[in-house]
Amino acid sequence: VIPAGRTVVLDTATPALAGLTIEGTLVAAPDADIAITSNYVYVKGGRLQIGTASQPYLRNATITLTGSSTVDSAATPGFGNKVLAVMGGTLELHGRPVTRSWTKLN
DSSP, rough: OOOOTTTEESSSBOOOOOOOOSSSEEOOOOOOOOOEEEOOOEEEEEEEEOOOOOSSOSOEEEEEEEOSSSOOOTTTTOOOSSSSEESEEEEEEEBBBOSOOOOOOO
């Protein structure tokens, strides 16, 4: 949990987490490749920021959801499994400019 009022700058890969709840702020360091591996990422009134509109993130950022596909998490009720959820918070993802406006999800 990143508590309200706290800002964490991520500049590496996280270990495998059971869950990540962001009530404060998690910001990707602009000069490092980052990775988040977690059963879920829940932005609960906080902020997850990887780049900004004026300064897109030009490194590699990977979010891998590893939760169960059949067991609901008590920490993310109503959102389902393996979820990147935002409730009352902000998710800001700005990367390299691309020529197409879609991507294939695996």
